[in-house]
Amino acid sequence: MSLTLHHLNRSRSERLIWLMEELGVDYDLVRHKRDPQVNLAPAALGDIHPMGKAPLLVHDGQVIAESGAIALYLLEHFDPEYKLHPAPKSANRAAFFEWLHGAEGAVFLPFLMNTYIAATGLEDSLLSQYMAGERAKALSAIEARLNASPWFAGDEFSAADIMMGFQLEAAEERGGLPEGSPVHGWLERVRARDGHKRMRAVTAED
Ligand SMILES: N[C@@H](CCC(=O)N[C@@H](CS)C(=O)NCC(=O)O)C(=O)O
Structure with a gap:
């Protein structure tokens, strides 16, 4: 192999x-x-x-x-x-799929666009305003999820957390996480893992 x-x-x-x-x-x-x-x-x-x-x-x-x-x-x-993933047809499977795919889909796009907007000097554009709104929506969905359960797919750490990790560590690095956000606690739990x-x-x- x-x-x-x-x-x-x-x-x-x-x-x-x-x-x-x-x-x-x-x-x-x-x-x-x-x-x-x-x-x-x-x-x-x-x-x-x-x-x-x-x-x-x-x-x-x-x-x-x-x-x-x-x-x-x-x-x-x-x-x-x-x-590292819920078994087929188990209760947390739907949430697992949602966050595993959201990490490259609607949740990720507004964070990614921030990088391109900054790199091309478009901070004052309509695109930038639109993406700020999208980012706020994505962050509020992430926070709602992490207020409801410790991990993205529920009570257990899974590959959905791994997929979400890159953008949330990057958001933290850019100062994009508000004080008191449940994402801070999630990042601590993630970083404690071997x-x-x-x-x-x-x-x-x-
Ligand atoms: N949706 C793809 C995105 C792949 C992607 O854009 N990778 C970036 C790294 S973060 C890359 O290779 N960038 C260099 C380039 O586009 O030349 C995935 O999740 O694998």
Whole structure:
């Protein structure tokens, strides 16, 4: 069995490192560096998959792109006891799907757009105003969820928390989390996990 993760420095691919560390699977890590001028991925990633983005997983020769797809693929292969995801048709399955996919969907977009808005000097634009409203909505949905349960899929930590981690750590770093937000407590719980610590040891070299 061969399992390789292509990781881009300072990127969403850290979520898959974290998931594999939590699962305890053996994997090879190939590190790629962003172009310092334009911040984009190197051409080497485009040689593996036409989108040329990270993360990319290669399992016994099969290439898989998209963080959410990779996470579900890894769970299917390496989490037969459902330690990091609720079992099919169990009560927390719907919430698990919602947050696992929301992390790359409606929840993520307004946070991501903030980066592009700042990079292109559009802070005073209508787009920026619109995205600020969307970000407030996303944050309020996140906070409602974390006020109702300790983890995104309910009482148990799951891969949905891992998928949400990247954007919430980035939001905290940019001062985007209000004082008293339940996200602060969630971040503390996340950072207490050995899997998260091991992921940070790997990404420290980024
Ligand atoms: N929805 C994709 C997004 C992939 C993506 O945009 N990755 C970024 C890293 S955060 C990337 O490779 N950026 C460099 C580039 O686009 O050249 C996923 O979740 O895997």
